[in-house]
Amino acid sequence: MTTATTHGGPQLPQERRLVTEIPGPRSRELFERKQSAVPPGIGTTLPVFVTHAGGGVVVDADGNSLIDFGSGIAVTSVGNAAPRVVERVQKQVADFTHTCFMVTPYESYVEVCEKLNALTPGDHEKRTFLVNSGAEAVENAVKVARHATGRQAVVVFDHGYHGRTLLTMTLTAKNMPYKQGFGPFAPEVYRVPLAYPFRWPTGPENCADEAAAQAIDMINKQVGAENVAAVVIEPIAGEGGFIEPARGFLPKILEFCRANGIVFIADEVQTGFARTGDLFACEDEGIVPDIICTAKGIAGGLPLAAVTGRSELLDSVHVGGLGGTYGGNPLACEAALGVLETIEQENLVERAAHIGEVMLSRLHELRERVDIIGDVRGRGAMIAIELVVPGTKDPLPAGEIAAKCHAEGLLVLTAGTYGNVLRFLPPLVMPDHLLEEGLSILEKALSGD
Structure with a gap:
């Protein structure tokens, strides 16, 4: 034993x-x-x-x-x-449990943001802010994208799951149990095909090219690329069934976003923090998202989530436009630092x-x-x-x-x-x-x- x-x-x-x-x-x-x-x-x-x-x-x-x-x-x-998580949280809970970072800040919040800026894909300048849940992270990422681009439309994918708030429930594909009876839903959300190799009608070998072509065609015809603020996608669809998009699909969608000024948001709430054999799942195909949303594994069980993105996007939002009472609670921040230490040390x-x-x-x-x-x-x-x-x-x-x-x-x-x-x-x-x-x-x- x-x-x-x-x-x-x-x-x-x-x-x-x-x-x-x-x-x-x-x-x-x-x-x-x-x-x-x-x-x-x-x-x-x-x-x-x-x-x-x-x-x-x-x-x-x-x-x-x-x-x-x-x-x-x-x-x-x-x-x-985890010992490093427990030790940090025990010390912090004896010092103080809350002040609200927007009122009187504390170092651990800044340290978590610095580490996420350094560890997430891409060597561009980044900013991070902290919230309470994965749904809150995704919703804030969309807020940032809309504010920065001046556009409203958001594109999501079949089989995607992004949360249970009004907006993230709208972004989510599956009706039962997540959406049944909870409408009306948020406007300006459009759904396109995901490259699902096992169920692609013409076979997995055609999946990436055909799914990307269909998705891009639908966006151009039904929405207009010039109206799209953001594309939101899980690098591996979680609640949808751990669907790995056919290789080549994500790069094609990212290329389309880059060519049309669309913010590419990677929802890594379930896939992040070493879960997939990379620190972040989008690293597998070299995807560098404009904004990445993280939660779940970030703090060892304490409520914490993060929005990390290009500085020019996150810096575009006016003072007071982002935040929340509990976001980046000091206990959760210390837990996150313990998680990151554990991932590295072990x-x-x-x-x-x-x-x-x-x-x-x-x-x-x-x-x-x-x-x-x-x-x-x-x-x-x-x-x-x-x-x-x-x-x-x-x-x-x-x-x-x-x-x-x-x-x-x-x-x-x-x-x-x-x-x-x-x-x-x-x-x-x-x-x-x-x-x-x-x-x-x-x-x-x-x-x-």
Whole structure:
């Protein structure tokens, strides 16, 4: 058995351990309380109530230890209680918890911004400001683009997900559960095709060229390039099913944006901070966005997000036009600095690439034997399988397989426009033996054993 040190507390055994059924009696009791206190619109993937977490496991109120292939939806990439994060936050909470950076600023906010300016793609001069969530980051990026260009239209893509606020819900492609019944939606948002290799009608070899041509043609004919403030895209579509756009598609869209004065906004909320085997996913094809939005993995679980972009864009906004009461809270800033230190000191970019190699090797082999696996895709520690009715590409809902994994002590998440994708986001600090054990549980669930 191996253990993971949680700063200021006991070591957490890195093992799968089932002492009750999943969920157990204490978790079921707590879930009943949740049902009485929390509206049903707040869904629950797996109703086990967590008491401890770290390394590659979460421990519930019944003493079960589950293998974590979710990382709180790509948030706890450096672990749930990474020592550098815990130490910084503990010190900060004793000094002060809040002043509002717009009232009386503090150094950690500036330091986070300096680091993001240096680490994000491109050697141009940049500015960064901090907000609370990925949706807030995307919404502010669009605000900046509209202000800087004097244009209004925003172009987004099929299968994209950008948040749950009015604007980001509008930017999001999938209706249920994100948009159903919540309209009317924000104006001047236009959707174009994404290069989805597995489902492209003429095959993956034609996908990049044809999808880019269709998208650009639609923008020119239906919107007018001269009216577009920004194109917003995930380098890998997250909630849409971990879709990697066909290689060559992103560069073509970026080239079109450059030629027409359109701000290229990369939504790296789920893909950022070493998750894909690069520090940022857009580095894979050398994409240098005008603005990049980050959140999730930025602060080890504390609420923080960032908008980083070309100085001439962000500097165009008048004083007071950006900000918020809690944005860049000092505890979250210290956590972010601890995350960045951990990624560097523990070589987590390389670790993510290793996790991807292990997972893709086993999943591609499994696909040869299991006829419901239509596609295996992803990079680094952001991997997915798309389930289909055997012999077709008709979507096969992923919920039943996920439930089988949950019952055996493996936490997995579903995704996809059609609800037929299992997505895997293990913490980058997960030990190899848990990674392999989790894959074996998945294999058993998929094989029907």
